Amino acid sequence: MARCVECGFVGLRNQNTNELEIADERFRREGWIDQQLHFAVPICARGVIDFRQEANPGRPELLLEAIQRDRPCAKAMQWHPALTPKEHVEMQMADIIREANDRREEAMREWQAREAEKAESRFQSQMKQGRWQIVIVGIAATIALALAQLFGSLIQAGWIKNPWQ
DSSP states (O other): OEEGGGBTTEEEEETTTOOEEEOOHHHHHHOOOOTTTEEEEEEETTSSOOHHHHSOTTOHHHHHHHHHSEEOOTTOOBOOTTOOHHHHHHHHHHHHHHHHHHHHHHHHHHHHHHHHHHHHHHHHHHHHHHHHHHHHHHHHHHHHHHHHHHHHHHHHHTSSOOTTO
């Protein structure tokens, strides 16, 4: 459960500039709004709550009751006194982007680790195959040299006629 009084998305609309400004400590503590500067109803920058339906403008105790009520709100964010609701939204978006980047980087590291394992496995398989090829070629060369030596010895002993003479 969340309480709007603790949420950074609650703001007050400036009557002159129409910008959403910080709902200050006094508003959050007493429900007081300077009605010469701000409209009489607070605004939820995330659009979760419509305070016009819950609080009677100009009645601080009703405003206070409305912003202090526990509510199920998945969009609530801890209030930082120096930030406007817009800056709270930007901070939340930056957090979301950072988390998405962290997840993407973690997925990339996992993929790279899997690919490295596959490459190592392929390399080991090729090395094993290469060793067998070297052994087979070595055996074949040894047999060929042994046969050549044997035929040379038989020719020298005269048991086989020399085909080049």
